[in-house]
Amino acid sequence: MTEPMRTSTRHLQELHDRLTAWLSGRLGVPVEVTEVARPSANGLSSETVFFTAAWDGRREHCVARLAPAGEAVPVFPSYDLRTQFDITRLARRKAGIPAPRPLWFEPDPAPLGTPFFVMERVDGEVPPDVMPYTFGGWLHEAAPADRRRLQDSTVGILAALHDARFTQEELPALGAGGLREHVEAQRAYYEWAHGKLRIPVLERAFDWLEAHWPGDPGGDVLCWGDARIGNVIYRDFTPVAVLDWEMAAVGPRELDLAWMIFLHRFFQDLTEAMGLPGLPDFMRRDDVCRTYRELTGHEPRDMEFHEMYAALRHGIIMARVWRRRIHFGEQAMPDDPDDLVMHRATIEEMLTG
Structure with a gap:
């Protein structure tokens, strides 16, 4: 990237x-x-x-x-x-x-x-995807206390959104919600995005989810969907604009929490693969969940499940993006379809525990 x-x-x-x-x-x-x-x-x-x-x-x-x-x-x-x-x-x-x-x-x-x-249009700074903020730049060079302030205030966005009450009449296009409906929608998305092409590492992740399904997925809230710092504009390490609601859904709170945690891991793993330190102390699961619990009183549950689900969802998207690059002549089709998933090694590591 x-x-x-x-x-x-x-x-x-x-x-x-x-x-x-x-x-x-x-x-x-x-x-x-x-x-x-x-x-x-x-x-x-x-x-x-x-x-x-x-x-x-x-x-x-x-x-x-x-x-x-x-x-x-x-x-x-x-x-x-x-x-x-x-x-x-x-x-x-x-x-x-x-x-x-x-x-x-x-x-x-x-x-x-x-x-x-x-x-x-709101002015401010956004942690970039290209080159990823874990490689350098204003967030990477910030004082640890400022980075933590940014992290906590971003988790606070999720807390405020999840604690707000919306009626089904206000969100008719999002459906009734629920974890099962969300996962089935991702299966349909995988089939649409890749047609007859099979991507084994993603299908193994779907099987893993079924084998580790939560006993009680918890109540549903309005989820931002693409909950990550790259979709936030900051000033003085404080959010001033929250962007990109196209993946919004009704489902468990952990959908957003795990997405935020995993999307940082995605960039961190890329950075470490290049021999750079990145930001290993940023957006760690324990820290994010602790802040969320303090703000909402809700104890995040089944985070291993939800982080695997986040890795799978991101894998479907990134494989689709890579196929778009192939379509525009920016990249050749790999011999192994699993290589369409940039973070296949991360998913494989998660699959083996």
Whole structure:
């Protein structure tokens, strides 16, 4: 993960022209759109576009989230941007989550060739995916106390979200929820993402989950889904914007906790494989679970199960992303399909205990 992966087939000039026409029509006044750009360090699923809009003496720094074009080999089979837009508003209003302010939702694919929504752009620092923050940079070089402050405040996002109460009527697109439904949805996603191609290490992980199913998965809450520090904007090591709600789901709290823990392990393992120390004292399971318990009173359970599930889910996604790279000629198909999973060694280690 040393160079950006291609995620779009749309040209920036075309996006500029179409955004200008759409927003001018939406607001009923001429709008000047400038500074159209894409992020370079994070994001492999939805297409993200930065731009600035000015009209009637007002100036907004904006972020548009677009469902990817079919020819771009999407990571997910569908992109419910309406639900993402609504959950962003609900998380702000009912849980006090510092999600960016939603501005406009456009369900009609005609203006940009796909549905999209626009939210405010929040300034700050994001721990990068490329090169991973474990290799160096502002978080790596921070004082241990500052890193711990960032860690604890990020776990606090999960605590606030999970303790907020939402009705099923507010989250109709997420279904009834539950661990079993979530895992079955991942099986369906695996089949969609890879078709007739079998990836043995992922199928072994599915079998492991069945053999170690929790006796009591616990109650369900609204889960962020892609709960990781790379989806948070920070100022002074404090979250100021929580991003990317496309994997939101109703399920056990541990879905988010384990994802946050494992996604750091994913980057840490990559870093150690390159002979670098990384951040071994960051996002450790015991520390994360202790902070969460202190904030919520909930004792995280079955974390080995949920971390294996996080590794499996991430493996399906990364194999799909790697196949997109193959599609765009950025990488050759490996002889062993397990090598599509960047962290196959980690999953194999977890499978053997």
